[in-house]
Amino acid sequence: MRILVIEDERKVASFIKRGLEEERYIVELAADGQMGIDMAVANHFDAIVLDVMLPKKDGFAVLSEIRAARKSTPVIMLTARAGTNDRVTGLDLGADDYLTKPFHFEELAARLRSILRRSSTEKSTQLTIGDLTLDTVSHVAYRWEKEIELTTKEYALLEYLIRNKGRIVSRSMITQQVWKHNFDTESNIIDVYIKRLRAKIERPGSPRLLNSIRGVGYRMKEPDPNDPQQDDDMDE
Numbered sequence: 001m002r003i004l005v006i007e008d009e010r011k012v013a014s015f016i017k018r019g020l021e022e023e024r025y026i027v028e029l030a031a032d033g034q035m036g037i038d039m040a041v042a043n044h045f046d047a048i049v050l051d052v053m054l055p056k057k058d059g060f061a062v063l064s065e066i067r068a069a070r071k072s073t074p075v076i077m078l079t080a081r082a083g084t085n086d087r088v089t090g091l092d093l094g095a096d097d098y099l100t101k102p103f104h105f106e107e108l109a110a111r112l113r114s115i116l117r118r119s120s121t122e123k124s125t126q127l128t129i130g131d132l133t134l135d136t137v138s139h140v141a142y143r144w145e146k147e148i149e150l151t152t153k154e155y156a157l158l159e160y161l162i163r164n165k166g167r168i169v170s171r172s173m174i175t176q177q178v179w180k181h182n183f184d185t186e187s188n189i190i191d192v193y194i195k196r197l198r199a200k201i202e203r204p205g206s207p208r209l210l211n212s213i214r215g216v217g218y219r220m221k222e223p224d225p226n227d228p229q230q231d232d233d234m235d236e
């Protein structure tokens with residue numbers, strides 16, 4: 001899940017970012033209103049945390065421009081003032097929730113989970129492949145009826161692979177979509193992560209879900225009951 005945090009106060013922004021990353025969200029920061037609009041309109045985010053007091057354009061202007069661009073990304077507004085006017089203005093402009101500063105991180109996290117759950121009522125919050133389940137709200141994976149501990153990047157990698165199940169994804173697709181930048185695709189960082197992920201989600205004797213396609217990339221595939229080994233395209 002990708003969250004955009006639009007907040008100019010560095011301390012607050014990094015406090016939110018750190019907390020959300022611990023909850024395994026992918027977080028991007030925008031330091032002023034205009035940057036926030038540009039990022040929100042050009043990219044897909046699952047939710048936006050939006051401060052009201054911002055340089056260049058305030059949070060209300062940001063929200064109305066995002067909605068005018070037909071982006072329905074759920075938005076939580078951070079209001080500094082306790083007055084009800086800000087809340088009403090924000091909700092009228094299409095905010096999904098608001099939080100008055102100062103707030104406890106746990107409260108922000110809980111509100112965020114709640115708007116993400118609401119926004120995904122028609123989309124399922126669970127992705128499955130074979131007997132592996134991924135909860136895209138709590139960012140937890142389960143297999144063998146057990147929770148699997150994943151780091152933020154391992155989670156993001158697994159979600160990307162499962163969303164593309166049945167398709168071959170190349171290393172460069174993974175670097176762009178999961179790491180959000182282009183590093184040398186010859187670097188073995190992807191292979192290192194794949195290996196770690198495999199050690200967590202696979203077990204000898206259980207059907208193989210994540211296959212390496214030699215020289216091309218990786219593919220997650222529903223296990224074939226007639227061919228539990230599925231090692232035809234393995235390079236290990």
Ligand code: CA
Pocket residue numbers: 007008009051052053054
């Ligand atoms: Ca601010």
